[in-house]
Amino acid sequence: ENVLTQSPAIMSASLGEKVTMSCRASSSVNYMYWYQQKSDASPKLWIYYTSNLAPGVPARFSGSGSGNSYSLTISSMEGEDAATYYCQQFTSSPYTFGGGTKLEIK
Amino acid sequence: EVKLLESGGGLVQPGGSLKLSCAASGFDFSRYWMSWVRQAPGKGLEWIGEINPDSSTINYTPSLKDKFIISRDNAKNTLYLQMSKVRSEDTALYYCARPLYGNYGGFAYWGQGTLVTVSA
Numbered sequence: 001e002n003v004l005t006q007s008p009a010i011m012s013a014s015l016g017e018k019v020t021m022s023c024r025a026s027s028s029v030n031y032m033y034w035y036q037q038k039s040d041a042s043p044k045l046w047i048y049y050t051s052n053l054a055p056g057v058p059a060r061f062s063g064s065g066s067g068n069s070y071s072l073t074i075s076s077m078e079g080e081d082a083a084t085y086y087c088q089q090f091t092s093s094p095y096t097f098g099g100g101t102k103l104e105i106k
Numbered sequence: 107e108v109k110l111l112e113s114g115g116g117l118v119q120p121g122g123s124l125k126l127s128c129a130a131s132g133f134d135f136s137r138y139w140m141s142w143v144r145q146a147p148g149k150g151l152e153w154i155g156e157i158n159p160d161s162s163t164i165n166y167t168p169s170l171k172d173k174f175i176i177s178r179d180n181a182k183n184t185l186y187l188q189m190s191k192v193r194s195e196d197t198a199l200y201y202c203a204r205p206l207y208g209n210y211g212g213f214a215y216w217g218q219g220t221l222v223t224v225s226a
Binding site: 001033035037042043044045048049054086088090093094095096097098099100 | 141150151152153155156165166167168201206210211212213214216217218219
């Protein structure tokens with residue numbers, strides 16, 4: 001099983017601040033997928049194929065990485081970005097998720 | 107508009123069984139792999155398994171392979187999850203999910219989830 005480790009588990013950022021969160025895989029993956037989840041809501045696909053933004057996702061978000069190391073970056077934090085972000089790999093079954101990074105407003 | 111609507115959740119006793127359903131609409135259900143994902147209260151997401159369009163391939167996360175059975179009825183546009191030998195740790199919100207493309211691209215569509223509570 002490919003274990004995905006997200007860091008940090010919890011972080012806070014000020015409005016306008018640049019934010020970067022990490023997802024590391026125990027085995028190399030072809031692509032990484034990211035989801036945003038807010039309280040009491042279903043997850044939303046946020047980034048697919050490592051760096052493609054899902055429809056409706058603001059351009060301040062970006063994804064990058066390769067092999068075992070991936071990241072999600074917000075160029076300038078906005079209030080609506082406060083949420084939990086999960087990474088997921090589809091390279092090998094089981095399609096594991098990371099434990100999540102909870103992003104709060106400072 | 108793509109819609110996924112889970113149902114069948116509720117209170118079940120430890121050791122019991124429950125069958126969840128996911129009614130799909132707004133797309134050609136028979137052309138997509140479908141998955142189940144669960145989320146325990148206050149916890150992260152866990153992929154349960156997937157089924158291909160003609161039900162010839164079903165994959166599970168290893169720890170759940172002997173307890174859960176995924177099936178589908180393309181004529182009814184419905185996905186199922188048969189749960190058995192449930193334990194307290196199976197208490198969770200259960201989602202069905204559809205990938206962006208046939209079997210790849212990430213889970214672009216999710217239902218609202220159905221809550222399963224395992225308790226005596």
